[in-house]
Amino acid sequence: MGTPQTVALLLSVNPLLAAGLVVLLVVVAWLLRRETATARRHRRYRATAASVHQRLRELNGDGQRMSYLRKINPYVFEELLLLSFERQGLKVERNASYSGDGGLDGKVFINGECWLIQAKRYSRAISPGHVREFDALLSRAGQRGFFIHTGRTGQMSRAVCRTSSRLKIISGQNLLRLLSGISLKEWSHE
Numbered sequence: 001m002g003t004p005q006t007v008a009l010l011l012s013v014n015p016l017l018a019a020g021l022v023v024l025l026v027v028v029a030w031l032l033r034r035e036t037a038t039a040r041r042h043r044r045y046r047a048t049a050a051s052v053h054q055r056l057r058e059l060n061g062d063g064q065r066m067s068y069l070r071k072i073n074p075y076v077f078e079e080l081l082l083l084s085f086e087r088q089g090l091k092v093e094r095n096a097s098y099s100g101d102g103g104l105d106g107k108v109f110i111n112g113e114c115w116l117i118q119a120k121r122y123s124r125a126i127s128p129g130h131v132r133e134f135d136a137l138l139s140r141a142g143q144r145g146f147f148i149h150t151g152r153t154g155q156m157s158r159a160v161c162r163t164s165s166r167l168k169i170i171s172g173q174n175l176l177r178l179l180s181g182i183s184l185k186e187w188s189h190e
Contacts, residue, residue: 070123093109116138
């Protein structure tokens with residue numbers, strides 16, 4: 001009964017059944033190929049981050065670069081950082097979503113060690129509370145991490161960083177170095 005000739009005969013006898021099967025196959029194929037909104041958003045932000053990375057090279061001066069970074073979408077900023085780590089040959093893990101991430105924007109693996117990343121696109125001074133919260137997250141996770149931002153690092157935030165062996169703040173010149181492709185190994189021990 002399962003021969004192709006038998007199936008063709010049954011479908012020719014009942015055209016409604018044939019049409020129903022075709023529609024069912026098309027719907028199933030469409031559902032399997034359909035990209036989720038989250039996947040489309042991730043793809044779009046990653047493409048935008050690549051464009052921003054190129055645009056940064058074209059800008060004259062560090063002031064223009066920092067000003068430009070402070071204006072981009074915060075999620076594009078996250079992707080830009082992860083892209084910069086990847087371009088250094090480092091393994092990166094992205095979050096499944098951009099919001100509701102619990103203060104963790106990604107992970108980078110350096111010499112086999114997992115570093116957690118918190119990205120903040122500020123136009124002014126960073127909040128010491130955000131730095132303390134990220135340090136507490138690092139403590140709970142038992143890992144080290146990078147708090148990477150576009151703002152100014154005040155004395156209270158620097159004090160949090162000085163008292164933590166887990167936390168490294170990347171901003172200003174070091175942020176621009178990271179984005180320009182200078183290896184972390186060349187400046188991270190300064």
